[in-house]
Amino acid sequence: MRCEVKGVAGVILAGLAAGSLWTFPAHAAPPAAPPAPAAGSADLKSEGPTQPAKVQDGQYTDKNGDPTYHVTDNGKKVDWYTMSGYLRYNANCIVCHGPDGMGSTYAPSLVDALKGMDYAHFAGIIVGGKKDVNASQELVMPAFGDNRNVMCYMPDIYTYLRARSDGVVGRNRPSEHEPKPAAFEKAEDACMK
Numbered sequence: 001m002r003c004e005v006k007g008v009a010g011v012i013l014a015g016l017a018a019g020s021l022w023t024f025p026a027h028a029a030p031p032a033a034p035p036a037p038a039a040g041s042a043d044l045k046s047e048g049p050t051q052p053a054k055v056q057d058g059q060y061t062d063k064n065g066d067p068t069y070h071v072t073d074n075g076k077k078v079d080w081y082t083m084s085g086y087l088r089y090n091a092n093c094i095v096c097h098g099p100d101g102m103g104s105t106y107a108p109s110l111v112d113a114l115k116g117m118d119y120a121h122f123a124g125i126i127v128g129g130k131k132d133v134n135a136s137q138e139l140v141m142p143a144f145g146d147n148r149n150v151m152c153y154m155p156d157i158y159t160y161l162r163a164r165s166d167g168v169v170g171r172n173r174p175s176e177h178e179p180k181p182a183a184f185e186k187a188e189d190a191c192m193k
């Protein structure tokens with residue numbers, strides 16, 4: 001079981017190295033020739049400073065290929081991944097990092113930490129954890145590399161926190177979201193198996 005789960009993290013890290021940052025299991029890899037980016041098209045336009053360069057199966061990515069949010073309707077409507085990230089954040093991270101990524105006495109604000117943090121760096125911390133040896137109190141960010149409830153939703157959590165960090169998604173649950181893409185459900189099933 002444990003080995004199998006490590007395998008999932010391994011695939012994700014291999015994906016990171018290969019530059020396909022937001023695909024999960026190998027069998028859910030995108031086609032060899034992705035469709036031409038539709039930069040500038042109306043449905044790609046998002047509120048907030050980070051503009052998506054591409055959308056595939058309801059997942060938005062920026063010009064560097066990092067996952068990003070798509071927020072419309074005066075901050076009210078978010079893409080599915082932002083919504084999913086909100087839910088996963090609340091299940092796995094809130095206990096230490098506080099509601100809405102605001103931080104706590106134990107763990108830093110992720111609204112601040114995500115500023116300028118690219119997806120590869122973020123994923124490295126989540127998979128491997130982080131330990132501040134210099135702090136007066138020992139602060140430990142656990143490694144989630146063998147936790148599917150986090151590993152299978154890493155781009156989602158990153159996307160949500162990025163939207164929080166960019167100030168485009170407020171505190172509390174987003175009120176509306178784009179539909180859950182069929183591709184998301186398929187990748188989720190494959191990853192959680």
Ligand code: HEC
Binds near residue numbers: 094113132133139140
């Ligand atoms: C058991 C408590 C705990 C949980 C649960 C936890 N973290 Fe952390 N996290 C920490 C601590 C403590 C630090 C600071 C470690 C340090 O300073 O070295 C940290 C650091 C981080 C950092 C680096 C921040 C920076 O400034 O470099 C990121 C990113 C992060 N956590 C994301 C997450 C995410 C996403 C989740 C949920 C999947 C999560 N954490 C769950 C305690 C936790």
